[in-house]
Amino acid sequence: MIFxxxxxxxxxxLHVLEGMIPLPIGIxxxxxxxxxxxxxxxxxxxxxxxxxxVVVMRVALSTMFGGTLSSFxxxxxxxxxxxxVMTIVKNLLKDKVSIIGISGAGAxxxxxxxxxxxxxxxxxxxxxxxxxxxxxxxIGTGIFIGIASNYIIGHMLKITAVKKISILKNExxx
Numbered sequence: 001m002i003f004x005x006x007x008x009x010x011x012x013x014l015h016v017l018e019g020m021i022p023l024p025i026g027i028x029x030x031x032x033x034x035x036x037x038x039x040x041x042x043x044x045x046x047x048x049x050x051x052x053x054v055v056v057m058r059v060a061l062s063t064m065f066g067g068t069l070s071s072f073x074x075x076x077x078x079x080x081x082x083x084x085v086m087t088i089v090k091n092l093l094k095d096k097v098s099i100i101g102i103s104g105a106g107a108x109x110x111x112x113x114x115x116x117x118x119x120x121x122x123x124x125x126x127x128x129x130x131x132x133x134x135x136x137x138x139i140g141t142g143i144f145i146g147i148a149s150n151y152i153i154g155h156m157l158k159i160t161a162v163k164k165i166s167i168l169k170n171e172x173x174x
Contacts, residue, residue: 004050007054008061012062014034014035015062016065018033019066032141035058036103036106037152038054038058039055039082040086040099040106041153043086043090044099044149044153045153045156045165045166051083051087052080055076056079062075063075073117074117077113078109078110079113081109081113082106083106084109085109099146099149099153100143100146100147101146102146103142103143104139104142107139107145111131111135114134115134
């Protein structure tokens with residue numbers, strides 16, 4: 001529980017810092033998604049159940065720190081769809097897709113989840129026309145996040161305590 005709490009806290013810090021970074025591309029809704037590094041790390045180190053907790057707690061707390069109901073709905077739908085897609089790709093294609101590909105799939109599915117909620121809110125599917133633009137950006141940010149996650153996980157698994165925690169990911173504890 002302490003490890004998960006530390007991951008959520010670090011993800012929140014990155015979320016707040018990312019909000020302070022101005023993006024020069026001028027595309028509404030486009031973000032780097034730096035906090036998603038911790039979703040991927042948790043998925044690889046602790047497994048699906050713990051990652052589900054991390055995503056839900058991160059979204060809930062980041063909304064409390066300055067979000068709105070709509071930002072909560074967008075973040076939660078994107079985060080959960082991303083988690084489910086990354087888990088499916090990781091488990092079904094584990095020998096064929098690297099962590100970078102899994103991150104890219106998660107980034108694109110995050111955008112799809114958010115656009116589905118936007119379509120439901122405005123009751124118009126034309127919002128989905130924005131998907132190609134967000135997919136292009138999502139692939140780029142997914143690659144960046146995947147590379148960063150791969151690097152961090154490689155170093156984290158050298159730590160004895162993290163190795164011991166990682167062994168528990170298949171147990172009912174998490």
